[in-house]
Amino acid sequence: EDQVTQSPEALRLQEGESSSLNCSYTVSGLRGLFWYRQDPGKGPEFLFTLYSAGEEKEKERLKATLTKKESFLHITAPKPEDSATYLCAVQTLGYQKVTFGIGTKLQVIP
Amino acid sequence: DVKVTQSSRYLVKRTGEKVFLECVQDMDHENMFWYRQDPGLGLRLIYFSYDVKMKEKGDIPEGYSVSREKKERFSLILESASTNQTSMYLCASSHPRDTSYEQYFGPGTRLTVT
Numbered sequence: 001e002d003q004v005t006q007s008p009e010a011l012r013l014q015e016g017e018s019s020s021l022n023c024s025y026t027v028s029g030l031r032g033l034f035w036y037r038q039d040p041g042k043g044p045e046f047l048f049t050l051y052s053a054g055e056e057k058e059k060e061r062l063k064a065t066l067t068k069k070e071s072f073l074h075i076t077a078p079k080p081e082d083s084a085t086y087l088c089a090v091q092t093l094g095y096q097k098v099t100f101g102i103g104t105k106l107q108v109i110p
Numbered sequence: 111d112v113k114v115t116q117s118s119r120y121l122v123k124r125t126g127e128k129v130f131l132e133c134v135q136d137m138d139h140e141n142m143f144w145y146r147q148d149p150g151l152g153l154r155l156i157y158f159s160y161d162v163k164m165k166e167k168g169d170i171p172e173g174y175s176v177s178r179e180k181k182e183r184f185s186l187i188l189e190s191a192s193t194n195q196t197s198m199y200l201c202a203s204s205h206p207r208d209t210s211y212e213q214y215f216g217p218g219t220r221l222t223v224t
């Protein structure tokens with residue numbers, strides 16, 4: 001059974017204070033690892049797909065990396081508008097089902 | 111832009127009522143999903159459908175059923191609503207040949223069962 005564990009559950013940063021969110025996963029065969037952003041009262045919004053260990057993707061202040069057991073979402077010099085819950089998810093080869101983690105709630109203080 | 115819409119943002123129903131949640135997507139996606147999201151439990155898959163009239167159970171199908179009569183529409187049915195079905199319900203869609211495997215989510219329906 002696929003499993004996704006995210007840490008920390010909540011993170012409070014000062015504006016400009018860089019940090020990383022962790023996603024540990026177990027899956028029988030990885031089709032893709034996903035990062036989503038979710039704002040309060042809204043549906044998740046897609047950020048990245050990572051397919052294999054060693055891969056990295058960047059978007060503005062966000063950079064996602066992948067190893068065989070975990071993924072990191074690095075946030076460089078965050079701004080208050082980066083405040084959101086960040087969800088990690090995995091999909092197994094041959095299946096359409098996606099398993100989500102509980103998420104990390106990020107708050108960036110001005 | 112892909113758009114996934116859900117019929118209601120907020121819904122209040124009584125215990126025992128039959129409840130219909132509707133989801134419509136406008137991008138001709140084959141795959142559609144229903145999730146519920148609860149604090150501390152995250153997003154959990156209820157049912158998904160990979161084609162018209164096709165459906166598969168997710169992790170928590172008990173107490174729910176689904177209907178997909180048209181490609182763009184996927185309905186979640188609570189046969190007899192109970193208080194433990196109070197939750198945020200999210201619909202999503204995806205294209206099976208999209209190599210990013212991205213799921214597009216609707217805004218969610220917050221259902222309260224009293």
